[in-house]
Amino acid sequence: SYVLTQPPSLSVAPGKTASITCGGDNIGSMSVHWYQQRPGQAPVLVVFSHDDRPSGVPERISSSNSGNTATLTITRVAAGDEADYYCHVWDSSREQVVFGGGTKLTVL
Amino acid sequence: EVQLVESGGGLEQPGGSLRLTCVASGFIFDNYAMGWVRQAPGKGLEWVSAITANSGRTFFADSVKGRFAISRDNSKNTLSLQINSLRAEDAAMYYCAKWSPSGYDSWGQGTLVTVSS
Numbered sequence: 644s645y646v647l648t649q650p651p652s653l654s655v656a657p658g659k660t661a662s663i664t665c666g667g668d669n670i671g672s673m674s675v676h677w678y679q680q681r682p683g684q685a686p687v688l689v690v691f692s693h694d695d696r697p698s699g700v701p702e703r704i705s706s707s708n709s710g711n712t713a714t715l716t717i718t719r720v721a722a723g724d725e726a727d728y729y730c731h732v733w734d735s736s737r738e739q740v741v742f743g744g745g746t747k748l749t750v751l
Numbered sequence: 752e753v754q755l756v757e758s759g760g761g762l763e764q765p766g767g768s769l770r771l772t773c774v775a776s777g778f779i780f781d782n783y784a785m786g787w788v789r790q791a792p793g794k795g796l797e798w799v800s801a802i803t804a805n806s807g808r809t810f811f812a813d814s815v816k817g818r819f820a821i822s823r824d825n826s827k828n829t830l831s832l833q834i835n836s837l838r839a840e841d842a843a844m845y846y847c848a849k850w851s852p853s854g855y856d857s858w859g860q861g862t863l864v865t866v867s868s
Contacts, residue, residue, distance in 0.1 A: 688857075
């Protein structure tokens with residue numbers, strides 16, 4: 644089955660940039676979606692497909708995708724960004740949704 | 752405003768059955784595929800199942816294939832997940848989510864399934 648690999652945790656100082664990676668075989672050829680989940684809350688879509696954002700999501704949250712790695716980038720990190728982040732693709736060969744294991748972003 | 756409200760969770764014994772329901776509002780339900788995603792306590796998201804807008808096709812994770820069934824009633828804006836042969840590893844918060852080409856763009860607040868004898 645298709646596997647997406649994320650680092651379990653990442654710590655970033657306020658005002659700095661957080662880069663959360665999502666590794667998968669030839670993921671650059673796929674549409675990757677990213678979700679933010681704050682403690683005790685349901686996930687929220689923050690970036691979809693080719694670096695598009697739902698309304699209300701700030702431009703300082705963006706994504707890139709090439710080769711075997713997709714990356715979610717959050718600039719000017721603030722306390723409110725502290726959450727778990729998940730990447731997601733559709734595995735068309737097996738017709739299944741795949742989520743990465745999630746990355747817990749801690750703002751120092 | 753899109754709203755997805757799940758219900759039907761609770762405490763059930765191993766080997767038992769539960770039926771989860773999600774009532775949708777705020778969008779044209781029969782235009783969108785829908786899905787279920789679960790999250791065990793302290794763990795990550797795990798996709799469970801999905802169904803196309805007209806119920807023509809269903810999809811399942813390997814871990815639930817043959818035990819879970821997904822269905823929808825477009826006349827009632829309702830999505831359902833029938834869970835059979837419950838296992839300890841099925842214990843989780845179950846989220847209903849609306850699928851679009853942008854991914855799962857709306858989520859409910861979840862319904863909790865507990866498995867214990």
